[in-house]
Amino acid sequence: MAASAGDAPPRRIRARCLIVGGGPAGMLLGLQLARGGVEVVVLEKHADFLRDFRGDTVHPSTLRLLDDLGLGDAFARLPQRRERALHVRFADRMLALADFGWLRPHPWLAFVPQWDLLDLLAGQARACPRFALRMATEATALCFDGDDPGGRVAGVLARDAQGSLRIEADLVVAADGRDSVLRAQSGLPLRELGAPMDVLWFRLPREARDPDCTHAVAGRGQFMVMIHRGDYWQVGLILPKDAAGAVAASPTELQARLHALAPDLDARVTALAAGGLHRLQVRVSRLRRWHRPGLLCIGDAAHAMSPIGGVGINLAFQDAAAAGNLLGPALCGAAPVPEALLARVQRRRMLPTRLIQRVQIELQRRVVARALAAGGPPPRAPRLARLASRLPVVRALPAWLFGLGPRPERIRFGAAGDSGR
Secondary structure (H helix, E strand, O other), X not given: OOOOXXXXXXXXXXXXXXXXXXXXXXHHHHHHHHHOOOOEEEEOOOOOOOOOOOOOEEOHHHHHHHHHOOOHHHHHOOOOEEEOEEEEEOOOOEEEXXXXXXXXXOOOEEEOOHHHHHHHHHHHHHOOOOEEEEOOOEEEEEEEHHHOOOOOEEEEEEEEOOEEEEEEEEEEEEOOOOOXXXXXXXXXXXXXXXXXXXXXXXXXXXXXXXXXXXXXXXXOOOXXXXXXXXXXXXXXXXXXXOOHHHHHOOHHHHHHHHHHHOOOOHHHHHHOOOOOOEEEOOOOEEEOOOEEOOEEEOHHHOEEOOOHHHOHHHHXXXXXXXXXXXXXXXXXXXXXXXXXXXXXXXXXXXXXHHHHHHHHHHHHHHHHHHHHHOOOOOOOOOHHHHHHHOOHHHHHHHHHHHHOOOOOOOOOOOOOOOOOO
């Protein structure tokens, strides 16, 4: 982004590693590297972390990473709700179809506001002398050696309240989400895998007579997820692709859809404040290559996940842990980080990403798409679902797949007690 006539030249900052995006992947990686003695700067375009309807399902795999960082007790003190099983509500009964109770040492999912978790990580990272978090600072463009877009990435241009910045770095990590600006400019090839649905998120008051657990509500033509938040429900209404906009524009239509799914909820739609609906356009995609010289993409910037299983935030944390372990020792030196090392991060994390996305796509195709295409009243519990709910080994399989997943990471570089090198 070139400066316009009359603009002051951009201020210059130098860092060994620059992380763009202060979400789960960016904050965890920043903390790891800073604890290991790496000079690291994290850019976050917002002024705070307070944004609703972000991924906040913290799986056992992530809880183990927090233990590795010595933050298990601090995390346990955050406001949260723990669920040992996930349920599906049919027209005639509620069934538990995933059981986390057999996992150790954390036999539950933790539902925690993402801003509280990010504040915890940021507070720990700020205690490291080589860490800097620049809030309200938006990266706008990649910089290249010799201003050659085909050359090595050498930093980013950014903008904050004081004007333009040029931040030079030996390594840039794009952790700026599924709409990554840096990925779009990188030339890295993106593969779109498709999704048949979108999600409309909103809050509804919770009443004493309601189920006391997080659960999904099965329907035909639509279904929804209801996350227990104490005195309210965080509701995700899953609709056919591109239908969410029309439903959001019509309170009557939303009330009718809720009445078809769960008649006890429809009257509560009147409690929705103006602007209380948030549309998530579901995409499933992944980069064919996550890196080029001087640049690595992780988290949603490398692979956008379906909301099925709530795994997006946890895969982002796993990416960060792997990147920190593999790149941290090299970043402690002064030499450029070789692209072969960036490729190792992708190789380690590509298999889990592909496997989880394959499961999500099959569930989208075989369950979600068929349910969204069907009509009629909500279904009774199928015989197969009733059988699965009675077999512990069947309930344990989705808990393992989404709760721990293939190739779960453990933090070595930047773990508890690592205060710099």
